[in-house]
Amino acid sequence: MALTAQFTRLPDPAILATRWQALESRATPSFFLGWTWTGAWLESYGVRPELLALTDPQGQDIALALFGHAMQPRLLGPTATLSLNQSGDAAADRPFIEYNGLLIAKGREGEATEAALQALQKRKDWRTLRFSGIAPGSPLLEIPARRKTRLDRSPVYQVDLEAVRASDYLALLSANSRSQIRRAIKDHDGALPTITKASAAEIEPWLAEMQALNTGRHADNAWDDPAFRRFAATLATRSDKVELLRFTDREGVVGLLLNFLHDGTAMNYQSAFAAPRTAKDKPGLLCHAAAVGHYAARNLKLYSLLAGKDRYKQSLATREEALEWWQIDRFSPRLEAEAILRKILKRPASA
Numbered sequence: 001m002a003l004t005a006q007f008t009r010l011p012d013p014a015i016l017a018t019r020w021q022a023l024e025s026r027a028t029p030s031f032f033l034g035w036t037w038t039g040a041w042l043e044s045y046g047v048r049p050e051l052l053a054l055t056d057p058q059g060q061d062i063a064l065a066l067f068g069h070a071m072q073p074r075l076l077g078p079t080a081t082l083s084l085n086q087s088g089d090a091a092a093d094r095p096f097i098e099y100n101g102l103l104i105a106k107g108r109e110g111e112a113t114e115a116a117l118q119a120l121q122k123r124k125d126w127r128t129l130r131f132s133g134i135a136p137g138s139p140l141l142e143i144p145a146r147r148k149t150r151l152d153r154s155p156v157y158q159v160d161l162e163a164v165r166a167s168d169y170l171a172l173l174s175a176n177s178r179s180q181i182r183r184a185i186k187d188h189d190g191a192l193p194t195i196t197k198a199s200a201a202e203i204e205p206w207l208a209e210m211q212a213l214n215t216g217r218h219a220d221n222a223w224d225d226p227a228f229r230r231f232a233a234t235l236a237t238r239s240d241k242v243e244l245l246r247f248t249d250r251e252g253v254v255g256l257l258l259n260f261l262h263d264g265t266a267m268n269y270q271s272a273f274a275a276p277r278t279a280k281d282k283p284g285l286l287c288h289a290a291a292v293g294h295y296a297a298r299n300l301k302l303y304s305l306l307a308g309k310d311r312y313k314q315s316l317a318t319r320e321e322a323l324e325w326w327q328i329d330r331f332s333p334r335l336e337a338e339a340i341l342r343k344i345l346k347r348p349a350s351a
Contacts, residue, residue, distance in 0.1 A: 029101075033100070047068065052064065065085060072128070076338045076341070080126045083129075092227070097132055150324055151327050156321045159317060169292050180282050181286065187281045213256070247290055256272045266300050267305075268305050288312075
């Protein structure tokens with residue numbers, strides 16, 4: 001039976017929550033497509049993307065997605081852009097969605113994706129689509145277009161916790177990584193930090209501690225943004241799928257991690273670490289190594305450091321996968337001129 005596709009204004013949050021969670025119970029979404037993430041983002045940033053709903057003849061939701069419509073900067077001027085499960089505003093998209101896609105009922109993936117792409121093609125009010133943090137080879141990329149440009153491909157470094165349980169974590173790492181962690185352990189009483197999970201009363205002060213530890217350490221610090229702090233607090237306080245962990249030894253705090261738990265995987269989303277105590281101290285490596293042991297003991301399958309090309313993530317990992325960021329352009333004289341100019345200037349589309 002054919003699906004009906006309709007773009008509408010965003011419903012009342014309570015109504016949308018009911019629909020989203022009902023479909024989520026019939027789907028196998030990533031954490032980033034669940035209501036825990038989606039509801040926190042909508043509430044914390046006050047964004048109003050459009051809702052794409054694909055329904056069956058009985059009116060039941062088969063797939064849902066959000067699309068932000070914005071005039072996004074391009075080399076030769078702003079371009080009408082639809083962004084999947086993002087607003088199109090850089091500040092409001094600061095949480096950086098990963099494992100993106102459509103929320104689809106199990107067994108209906110093929111027909112729902114095809115119907116969604118047909119609905120997007122029928123819209124005449126966009127020149128560019130943005131698909132951020134999607135899996136390589138995503139069927140969303142099958143949409144007809146004048147030009148499809150991969151803006152970025154990022155590794156997702158992970159630790160195989162089954163391998164950790166069968167061996168010793170440090171033995172799975174490179175000699176250099178083992179040496180750095182063992183040397184840092186010596187500066188912390190010869191042991192990894194102790195882990196404490198935040199209680200409801202501890203979430204707010206511990207997140208404030210994360211903000212304080214990150215202050216001044218990054219040129220573009222998400223924790224300086226009040227909306228991002230609201231987003232992190234909303235995630236941490238409303239779902240048991242989110243854990244805020246604090247790592248300490250007898251001299252005090254070593255670091256904090258904000259992690260997501262989903263489908264047997266623990267994902268590190270945010271971190272904050274105390275300043276190194278010695279020249280060879282590595283508080284970040286110690287906290288992640290302790291987290292690996294923590295989640296291995298709980299019989300989880302993977303510990304993921306999520307997307308990022310950071311060297312420390314690679315040094316901690318035993319395996320990896322990838323996510324991609326794509327820009328899909330329709331024909332437009334201005335975008336054609338931009339493409340020619342980029343070739344002349346040898347300037348990549350991501351710049």
